[in-house]
Amino acid sequence: xxxxxxxxxxxxxxxxxxxxxxxxxxxxxxxxxxxxxxxxxxxxxxxxxxxxxxxxxxxxxxxxxxxxxxxxxxxxxxxxxxxxxxxxxxxxxxxxxxxxxxxxxxxxxxxxxxxxxxxxxxxxxxxxxxxxxxxxxxxxxxxxxxxxxxxxxxxxxxxxxxxxxxxxxxxxxxxxxxxxxxxxxxxxxxxxxxxxxxxxxxxxxxxxxxx
Amino acid sequence: xxxxxxxxxxxxxxxxxxxxxxxxxxxxxxxxxxxxxxxxxxxxxxxxxxxxxxxxxxxxxxxxxxxxxxxxxxxxxxxxxxxxxxxxxxxxxxxxxxxxxxxxxxxxxxxxxxxxxxxxxxxxxxxxxxxxxxxxxxxxxxxxxxxxxxxxxxxxxxxxxxxxxxxxxxxxxxxxxxxxxxxxxxxxxxxxxxxxxxxxxxxxxxxxxxxx
Amino acid sequence: xxxxxxxxxxxxxxxxxxxxxxxxxxxxxxxxxxxxxxxxxxxxxxxxxxxxxxxxxxxxxxxxxxxxxxxxxxxxxxxxxxxxxxxxxxxxxxxxxxxxxxxxxxxxxxxxxxxxxxxxxxxxxxxxxxxxxxxxxxxxxxxxxxxxxxxxxxxxxxxxxxxxxxxxxxxxxxxxxxxxxxxxxxxxxxxxxxxxxxxxxxxxxxxxxxxxxxxxxxxxxxxxxxxxxxxxxxxxxxxxxxxxxxxxxxxxxxxxxxxxxxxxxxxxxxxxxxxxxxxxxxxxxxxxxxxxxxxxxxxxxxxxxxxxxxxxxxxxxxxxxxxxxxxxxxxxxxxxxxxxxxxxxxxxxxxxxxxxxxxxxxxx
Numbered sequence: 001x002x003x004x005x006x007x008x009x010x011x012x013x014x015x016x017x018x019x020x021x022x023x024x025x026x027x028x029x030x031x032x033x034x035x036x037x038x039x040x041x042x043x044x045x046x047x048x049x050x051x052x053x054x055x056x057x058x059x060x061x062x063x064x065x066x067x068x069x070x071x072x073x074x075x076x077x078x079x080x081x082x083x084x085x086x087x088x089x090x091x092x093x094x095x096x097x098x099x100x101x102x103x104x105x106x107x108x109x110x111x112x113x114x115x116x117x118x119x120x121x122x123x124x125x126x127x128x129x130x131x132x133x134x135x136x137x138x139x140x141x142x143x144x145x146x147x148x149x150x151x152x153x154x155x156x157x158x159x160x161x162x163x164x165x166x167x168x169x170x171x172x173x174x175x176x177x178x179x180x181x182x183x184x185x186x187x188x189x190x191x192x193x194x195x196x197x198x199x200x201x202x203x204x205x206x207x208x209x210x211x
Numbered sequence: 212x213x214x215x216x217x218x219x220x221x222x223x224x225x226x227x228x229x230x231x232x233x234x235x236x237x238x239x240x241x242x243x244x245x246x247x248x249x250x251x252x253x254x255x256x257x258x259x260x261x262x263x264x265x266x267x268x269x270x271x272x273x274x275x276x277x278x279x280x281x282x283x284x285x286x287x288x289x290x291x292x293x294x295x296x297x298x299x300x301x302x303x304x305x306x307x308x309x310x311x312x313x314x315x316x317x318x319x320x321x322x323x324x325x326x327x328x329x330x331x332x333x334x335x336x337x338x339x340x341x342x343x344x345x346x347x348x349x350x351x352x353x354x355x356x357x358x359x360x361x362x363x364x365x366x367x368x369x370x371x372x373x374x375x376x377x378x379x380x381x382x383x384x385x386x387x388x389x390x391x392x393x394x395x396x397x398x399x400x401x402x403x404x405x406x407x408x409x410x411x412x413x414x415x416x417x418x419x420x421x422x423x
Numbered sequence: 424x425x426x427x428x429x430x431x432x433x434x435x436x437x438x439x440x441x442x443x444x445x446x447x448x449x450x451x452x453x454x455x456x457x458x459x460x461x462x463x464x465x466x467x468x469x470x471x472x473x474x475x476x477x478x479x480x481x482x483x484x485x486x487x488x489x490x491x492x493x494x495x496x497x498x499x500x501x502x503x504x505x506x507x508x509x510x511x512x513x514x515x516x517x518x519x520x521x522x523x524x525x526x527x528x529x530x531x532x533x534x535x536x537x538x539x540x541x542x543x544x545x546x547x548x549x550x551x552x553x554x555x556x557x558x559x560x561x562x563x564x565x566x567x568x569x570x571x572x573x574x575x576x577x578x579x580x581x582x583x584x585x586x587x588x589x590x591x592x593x594x595x596x597x598x599x600x601x602x603x604x605x606x607x608x609x610x611x612x613x614x615x616x617x618x619x620x621x622x623x624x625x626x627x628x629x630x631x632x633x634x635x636x637x638x639x640x641x642x643x644x645x646x647x648x649x650x651x652x653x654x655x656x657x658x659x660x661x662x663x664x665x666x667x668x669x670x671x672x673x674x675x676x677x678x679x680x681x682x683x684x685x686x687x688x689x690x691x692x693x694x695x696x697x698x699x700x701x702x703x704x705x706x707x708x709x710x711x712x713x714x715x716x717x718x719x720x721x722x723x724x725x726x727x728x729x730x731x732x733x734x735x736x737x738x739x740x741x742x743x744x745x746x747x748x749x750x751x752x753x754x755x756x757x758x759x760x761x762x763x764x765x766x767x768x769x770x771x772x773x774x775x776x777x778x779x780x781x782x783x784x785x786x787x
Contacts, residue, residue, distance in 0.1 A: 017493055037494035039502050041477065049477060051502060062511045068582050069599045070590055086599040088606050089373065090582070091686070095696050096507040100498055115375065279563065323611060331615055334570060338563045344733070369611050370604035378600045 002164035003059075003078035004121050004143075006152065007172055008052045011179065012159035015040050015050035019151035019160055023054070026122065026150040027139025033103040035119040036151055052151070052160050054119035055080060055101035063093035063102060063118075077143065078165075079121040084137050087115040121162070122149040213377060216385045224388035231395025236403055244411070251418045258417020259410035266409045283335035290329025294365070298322050300374060326369050333362055357399050360390050498691050510696040514703070519584055522707040526580075529711045533718045540647075543724045546743055551761040553735040554752050561626055562731055568619035571612050576710045578605035578612075583703065610684050617677035624670050630657045631666040636747065657748040661719075668712050672705045679705070735764060 015038050023029070023036045036054035057080045064072035064080065071086035072093075082093075093116055094102040105114035124141030127134035134141060142149060152162030161168045269277055295301060299316035306313030317325070337358045340346045364386045371379035394400070401408075416422075481502050489500045498504065557565070581589065582605050590598045637660040640653040645661050653659075658666065679698035682690055690698075721728050724744070730736045738758055741749035752758060759767070 020494065032495075034494040034496070034499075037492050037496075037499055039490040039492045039500060041481070041490040041502065043491045047477060053502060062507055065515055066511050068586055069602045070586050070595060071599070083595075086595055088599060088603040090602075090606055092699075094497075095692050095699065096511045098503045098505060098507050100496075100501060100504065100692075103496070279560070326611060327615055330612070331567075331618070334567055335563060338566050338570075339559075342559055342562045342566070342732070342734075366608070370608050372607040372611070373603050376600045376603050379604055 003166075004057055004123075004163065005078070005165040005168055006054065006056060006121075006149075007161040007168045009159045009161065009172065009175065010049040010051050011175075012157040013038070013050040013052060014157055014159070016156060019052045019155055022150045022154050023119070026142075027120075028135075029103075029117060029139060030105055033105060033117050035101070035103060035117065037100075052155075053099050053101075054151070055097075055121070056099055057119075057121055062096035062098065066092045066096040068092060073126070075123060077121075077123065079123045079143070081120055081123060081125055081138075082116060082118070083126050084115045084117075085126075089115050091116075093118075119149075122147070213381050216381050216388065220388050221384070224391040228391040228394055232400070232403055235395055235400055236407075239404065239407065244415075247415075247418060249419060252420030253417050255414035255418040259414040262413025262417065263406055263409040265413075279335060279339055283332045283339070285332070286328045287332030287336055290325050290332060291361075291365070293317065293325045294322070294329060294368070298368075326365065329365060330362075330369075333358065333365070337362070353397050356393070357397050360386070360393060361399075364390050497686065501692075504692055506693055506696055510699065513700060518700075518703045518707070519587060522580075522583060522703070523587075525707055525711050526714070529714050533714060533723075537718070537722060542722050543744075545725045545737070545739055547739045549726070549737050550739040552738040553759045553761065553764050554738055554741050554749065554757060555734060555759070556730040556736045556741075557734045559734065562734055564619065564622045564626055565731055568616070568623055571616050571619055572709075572713070574612055575609055575616055576706070576713065578609040579706055580710070581605040582609065583706075613677070613680045613684060616673065617681075620670060620673035620677065623666075623673075627666060628670075631663045633660075633663065636660075637663065652743060652746075654747060655745050657745060659745065665712060665716055668709065672709045675701055675705045676709065735759070 017038050020034055020036050020038060024034065027035065029035060036052060038050055038052045040048060040050040042048045057074075057078060059078070061072060061074070061080045063082075064070075064074075067082075068090060069086050069088055071083045072080060073083070074080050089104060091102075091104060094100070094104065102116045102118045104116055120138050120141075122140055122142035124130070124134045124144065125138035127137070129144035130141050140150075147153065149162045152160045161171055269281055274281070297314075297317040299319070299322070302313045302316040337355075340350050340354065340358070364383070367379070367383040367386050371383045374380070390399075482505075490502060492500050582602060585598055585602055585605075589601065593601070634656050636654045636656065640655050640660040643653040645653065645659060679702040682698045683695060683702065686695065719727065720731065726737050726740045727744075729740075738749065738753075741752065
């Protein structure tokens with residue numbers, strides 16, 4: 001069975017936030033909830049890196065471990081999902097999650113959190129695949145249609161990869177090998193062409209003399 | 212079970228409540244009063260109104276002795292009616308099932324604060340009832356049943372605050388129906404009788420020139 | 424600090440802001456040389472990916488690395504929060520088992536103690552004379568706090584241990600309903616508990632300062648293991664300890680509870696996780712204390728419950744358990760004979776000679 005994973009290539013991510021928007025649109029999540037976000041570290045200074053983060057579908061998920069009503073389950077594809085009919089909106093999963101994935105609609109003041117919402121790897125919920133009930137509660141179920149999550153499918157720089165862990169890591173491994181040690185530079189230039197190629201075109205940039 | 216509580220039992224409870232209240236009020240008014248042959252010293256009607264209003268505040272001599280009942284009583288009653296009439300699910304329910312029109316409900320945070328005030332008031336009142344030797348002596352089963360039933364209705368309502376679990380909503384509705392069936396046959400009727408009772412007393416004494 | 428919700432964090436504890444700022448400075452200092460070195464690195468030298476240090480920071484440092492993000496929300500700039508895992512370990516592997524062990528253990532000890540000692544009897548029997556121990560307002564306050572605390576303890580324990588205890592018994596769907604009700608009820612009654620604790624403090628603090636005889640009482644463990652009953656005032660040392668536990672743990676529970684209930688004032692996950700830890704530990708300790716308190720107030724000590732129901736205690740009870748207070752009362756002549764008490768209670772309602780209200784007035 002596949003073991004679904006996300007992998008974000010920090011050398012490629014350009015913080016365009018298209019994955020965030022695509023996710024919101026595809027899953028029709030309510031206001032105030034973002035299942036995916038892009039975090040930029042050292043914004044504006046050399047060494048800046050961006051990563052697109054959502055639920056990482058952990059093999060040993062802390063959210064599932066702390067949930068007082070035990071509403072999480074892992075699908076055969078290794079996707080961590082939860083049952084909104086059982087969730088009581090306590091917020092514990094958010095406190096345990098390293099990635100800040102669980103989101104809560106705060107409809108009012110005084111801790112009135114609604115039911116938790118998080119990235120489903122576009123795999124819906126416990127309801128029948130692609131039922132209207134499932135769509136209303138969890139958004140789309142692209143996996144059942146044989147498609148991958150939309151955030152990764154439409155990533156313009158192919159920074160965000162989604163799919164079986166083996167496949168995804170093979171793609172990433174290839175990239176790293178191809179890049180060599182060019183991680184000395186930052187930004188997207190390295191990701192798309194060999195430094196030698198750029199020198200020939202007079203677009204050397206910071207990678208000049210490093211091949 | 213859910214269908215029964217939402218359907219037949221609700222209509223039964225509503226019928227018992229309405230007919231019971233009408234019947235009790237009718238029998239009280241039908242009993243009437245003896246013709247009063249005394250020469251009126253003061254207007255009975257004015258005294259009736261005045262007494263009805265004056266009784267919202269305790270008499271000066273009584274006030275230090277019933278401070279707890281006064282404060283807790285107002286906390287509970289004002290809270291209860293604010294919840295009954297202005298809680299968002301209640302407004303929605305009245306609009307959809309009974310009246311056909313609604314009004315602006317209170318925000319969620321106000322609901323919480325109000326219910327806390329009401330709970331504190333009810334709890335204090337009931338504790339006073341059982342801990343004070345006099346009130347304990349004059350309380351009978353009806354008083355305790357009414358207090359506990361009201362408490363359970365409020366509690367189940369607040370437990371259903373998340374408004375997503377049918378079981379909790381139905382539980383609240385069930386306790387409400389029990390309360391409605393119990394209501395006309397208990398001292399809970401004071402919700403309807405307290406003004407006529409005050410007015411009667413006020414008129415009776417006022418006509419004789421007694422400051423009651 | 425690259426915190427994009429700076430305005431929200433205005434209320435945040437200064438301490439944590441300082442700690443975070445320091446950690447960010449340390450982080451920046453440790454990254455800076457790498458970033459500078461990247462500019463004039465020699466091609467022949469061993470190349471280190473400047474990202475490596477960055478990712479090490481992100482994944483392993485004690486403090487979460489704060490970045491920027493376009494998405495609003497609590498800690499949304501934090502890439503990896505390693506505290507959550509510590510909290511999870513604490514909650515699932517330490518707090519829940521420890522809570523079960525402590526509460527079960529305390530219950531077991533109480534049952535065992537009761538089976539062996541059969542509680543504390545009145546040594547001299549009843550005297551038929553009474554002393555006023557708690558005024559009505561004190562009793563109302565006590566039962567107000569007691570009701571709310573027991574409700575909070577029940578709902579809290581359901582939320583804490585329900586997954587282990589109740590889900591195997593009732594299943595996920597039913598437990599979810601119970602847990603939702605518990606959560607809403609717990610949140611609703613929590614703030615009332617704070618008011619109750621403040622009330623208890625105001626009413627009882629003056630009698631709970633350490634006094635003469637407390638050390639001796641503690642050394643003899645309240646006379647629990649035979650021997651002469653140690654001397655005590657209005658409250659003995661055990662009761663004083665319980666009072667201060669209620670006050671301090673109660674205030675801690677209230678403070679942390681309010682932090683948890685209103686997560687809208689910029690408190691981040693670290694503060695909330697710490698609050699959950701304190702709240703859980705404090706609650707379990709206080710519930711364990713409650714078991715002891717309930718036992719000593721009911722089956723554990725003959726004739727002690729009366730002090731909280733009628734407010735009057737038998738003079739012999741007072742002499743046995745609170746000799747200093749009993750002596751003071753006797754010196755004041757505050758001892759009430761049984762018949763006198765019965766008469767007094769019946770007459771209390773009409774003491775001020777307020778005229779009877781008309782019978783027509785119903786239900787007031």
